[in-house]
Amino acid sequence: RHHVLSLSDFTNAEYNTVLQTAASFMEVLSRRTKKVPTLQGQVVANLFFEPSTRTRSSFELAAKRLSADTLNFASATSSITKGETILDTAKTYLAMGTDIMVIRHKEAGVPQAIAAEMDRLGVRVNVLNAGDGQHEHPSQGLLDLFTICTLLDADSPQIELLKDKKIAIVGDIVHSRVARSNIWSFTASGAHVHLAGPPTLLPKLFANYGEDQPGKLFLHWELEPALQDADFVMTLRLQKERMTAHLLPSLREYHQMYGITHSRLELCKPEVKILHPGPVNRGVEISSEVMDDPKFSLIQNQVSSGVAIRMALLYLIGSGKS
Template structure:
């Protein structure tokens, strides 16, 4: 982790290929360490991780808190319904309250785009060193999900060395509501950085043509792209066009409000056109089983059939959930331990399990 350059994690557009390699390598290491029961890693002992989820979450929040505890960090959980927000306290004052309590890392999830980035700006202005880790903001970014998806695919393609090179030259299909998906945006930055070509598939209302150019320029406020050469992005309108040659397929969750916004006629018609089944997966070709991913929660019979979701030969959904913990352990370690570990190799003693509970 020598030279880790990021004090905050807002999106993956700022990640170099070396950054992806660092996270995947560390997550793979955490995944193989025995940390069950009372055996914890003392890496973040004395550090405080605060989860501020202003939006409902099951997998992300639970895995961040479990990841922090496995690293021996103390954990604070924020719940909006029982907070002073109901009394008129601002979001910033809420965050500053937890900073005053000693939070080292703030994992922030919010339904509005840009909230974590604005918090970073305020903390920098005030000279506060706490790190902000984006747990998902609006339609913008979900970096830890993009990274755990990347690890899941890398482990599938090259279990012995699940780094960025495992994705080079791969064709990955993303099917569904790309327009409203922060997961899709994070995956576009991650997959193309590792040399994968991405084909986006869905109706024009959910997959606008402008996504062909999504990674061609850095986002506002970023001077240049840290990746010299990215994979390509293609847009297709049918599964028959998108799936041939695909090495993996990720489906994206549909939301019922899209029908109220007249972006879909019905969930049934969507499944007839874009729902993934065993029969449609055969369009990919090849002799090896093609892996299927989904960030969850899955609408069975909409994004994919229940039979495909439950098929261990194809479905990597449970593997994604499993990989969420080591990936988030890696991110918390890189942010919270950076003050004491920058410029040094990984501290062997901090990454050896302890037999006592923190």
């Protein structure tokens, strides 16, 4: 695989290669030195045309842990503000010797367009999608999978560990690229995935979605059937920046109907774990008490897993070039 743009075409063998590689990097990260020389001499450019805290910083840290040189771009402080196009920006970074471009944009399809341009130019640049509009966020989908699988088997995380588990994904699904990547990987594992949220924030058309996937996908307008006996609950932020005003519910009403609280968790399996890709709006999609409760919350584990997963992705697509 040359680029990582989507999880829709990932095979279970590929998932397991990423999971096992990330597990070995978790071991590297537990050492005192935390660094390997694998990508020495390579250049990783983080091209972020939309804000980010954890994805940008963890890709940068992952590249540094692999001994690559890093370039960080944020559109607000770049020549995009003077009218330079996205493709010209990418070609500028290519001319500086970039080997791997990590791209985030508010429009779906931008990383794909840059990857196609790099392929058309015949250059050996790898493109990683760090979140494109409402489409996908593959590295987040992989780190969520890794977080769950390492909880089930830290020594040998494999996608098959999720078979027949019940996973609820709750909230603003329709605007969530994370949910779309989660749905591909979780249903590929054979898990039963239950989407729950207000009707205006659920996808309308799910016919044939992943019909070849081993797992099953269910839609609920109410929270309770999704939470009942769930093994894992993924909560999602209301993405106000992608909503027209009439879609935005009252935050208090939303929390009353769909917020994850300790009392609602009583519907789930006793050992249920809660995930959230971040950033979190405390007291809206999840109560502060649940978010900070180490008995349930895997949110900090997700962030830590993100560094190992991004090291694995950079290593798997970037090694062999130096």
